[in-house]
Amino acid sequence: MSFNKKVSPIKASESSPRKMDPMITVGIIGCGYWGPNLARNFMSAQNCRVKILCDVQPERLAYMQSLYCDMDIATDYKRLIEDPRIDALVIATPVRYHFEMALEALKAEKHIFIEKPMATSAREARILIDTAQERDLTLMVGHTFIYSSAVRKIKELVTSGELGEIQYIAARRLNLGLFQKDINVTWDLAPHDISIILYVLDKMPDSINCQGKAHVNPDIEDITSLVLNYPNGGIATIQNSWLDPNKVRDMTFVGSKKMLVYNDLEPMEKIKIYDKRVEIPPHYDTFAEFHYAYHYGDMHAPYIKQYEPLKVECQHFIDSITTGQIPVTSGEEGLKVIQILEAASESLRNGGGMVKL
Ligand SMILES: NC(=O)c1ccc[n+]([C@@H]2O[C@H](COP(=O)([O-])OP(=O)(O)OC[C@H]3O[C@@H](n4cnc5c(N)ncnc54)[C@H](O)[C@@H]3O)[C@@H](O)[C@H]2O)c1
Numbered sequence: 036m037s038f039n040k041k042v043s044p045i046k047a048s049e050s051s052p053r054k055m056d057p058m059i060t061v062g063i064i065g066c067g068y069w070g071p072n073l074a075r076n077f078m079s080a081q082n083c084r085v086k087i088l089c090d091v092q093p094e095r096l097a098y099m100q101s102l103y104c105d106m107d108i109a110t111d112y113k114r115l116i117e118d119p120r121i122d123a124l125v126i127a128t129p130v131r132y133h134f135e136m137a138l139e140a141l142k143a144e145k146h147i148f149i150e151k152p153m154a155t156s157a158r159e160a161r162i163l164i165d166t167a168q169e170r171d172l173t174l175m176v177g178h179t180f181i182y183s184s185a186v187r188k189i190k191e192l193v194t195s196g197e198l199g200e201i202q203y204i205a206a207r208r209l210n211l212g213l214f215q216k217d218i219n220v221t222w223d224l225a226p227h228d229i230s231i232i233l234y235v236l237d238k239m240p241d242s243i244n245c246q247g248k249a250h251v252n253p254d255i256e257d258i259t260s261l262v263l264n265y266p267n268g269g270i271a272t273i274q275n276s277w278l279d280p281n282k283v284r285d286m287t288f289v290g291s292k293k294m295l296v297y298n299d300l301e302p303m304e305k306i307k308i309y310d311k312r313v314e315i316p317p318h319y320d321t322f323a324e325f326h327y328a329y330h331y332g333d334m335h336a337p338y339i340k341q342y343e344p345l346k347v348e349c350q351h352f353i354d355s356i357t358t359g360q361i362p363v364t365s366g367e368e369g370l371k372v373i374q375i376l377e378a379a380s381e382s383l384r385n386g387g388g389m390v391k392l
Pocket of ligand 1: 064065066067068069070089090091092095110111112126127128129130132150151152177178179223
């Protein structure tokens with residue numbers, strides 16, 4: 036189970052331990068919708084002890100204590116930052132708090148797991164990366180899908196050339212709500228799609244277009260259409276919506292040899308590979324000689340072992356701290372996503388015009 040970069044394998048095999056005591060003590064800030072999922076998975080992670088949970092809302096802490104009765108709680112996150120027994124902090128608050136909390140915590144020598152999107156600007160993301168590097172601390176971003184077996188299988192298929200050259204990718208992430216108050220639907224949902232595309236293709240687009248509309252809150256787009264333009268002519272489109280009657284989570288990868296559809300809502304057959312393509316005749320002299328050939332072959336759904344991506348992600352954070360290796364979803368990967376989101380916001384402001392990266 037390993038990724039293909041100079042980064043920490045998901046299960047660290049060799050290690051040059053950064054910390055003599057392998058037990059990492061963790062505090063979690065933000066116990067709203069997502070925080071409890073992180074708490075559950077960090078509690079079951081090896082070499083990890085969750086010591087304290089923090090939320091400004093006492094009722095959220097009361098709920099968490101009803102699940103984990105012996106857990107320390109706090110309403111002020113500074114208590115976690117000042118606690119010398121805590122090695123690492125997990126930040127699962129709304130994005131407007133990410134930068135301030137993460138920076139304070141890094142300056143207090145804590146390793147940081149920060150939810151997506153990692154910050155509100157590329158400038159903030161860069162400061163967090165530099166601060167972590169200067170202090171030799173782990174900074175990891177919660178791009179959860181990178182730890183899913185389906186996405187890892189797609190990466191394997193694309194990298195091996197089974198699909199041929201990727202001509203385009205179309206992603207849809209739609210549902211009714213949850214409306215956010217501080218970010219639009221692109222900043223909320225697209226980090227998942229963008230991080231998957233960057234991981235699978237292993238390259239950045241060179242420009243971005245984004246169009247959208249705000250229907251419910253006049254200042255916050257609730258439907259957006261984002262386009263990532265690649266230098267070789269490749270293109271990826273991402274449609275995001277909080278205003279759709281159906282929950283949709285799918286991505287289509289069209290290659291020159293085969294096509295792949297990834298439906299994350301399918302319980303078992305999440306990936307289907309279609310042996311379909313259009314063949315253009317190599318030589319023709321007249322229009323009458325020109326015929327497209329449509330190739331229709333089999334469809335197959337490869338077996339994918341199912342596990343909870345968040346469980347792997349949480350363990351990977353702990354392992355990255357103890358080995359000192361760079362996590363797969365490092366601060367640098369988080370920054371790339373933010374750069375695309377910033378360009379999307381600029382494009383939205385100018386009516387969908389192209390923004391160079
Ligand atoms: N990786 C994923 O798949 C995934 C899924 C959902 C959400 N998220 C991310 O997780 C983060 C939280 O999202 P959510 O949906 O749980 O939001 P939420 O609003 O449901 O929960 C946020 C919690 O943070 C608490 N909070 C706010 N300010 C605080 C402060 N100063 N100190 C302590 N607690 C504070 C709130 O009271 C709330 O309980 C966001 O960055 C979001 O994008 C990631």
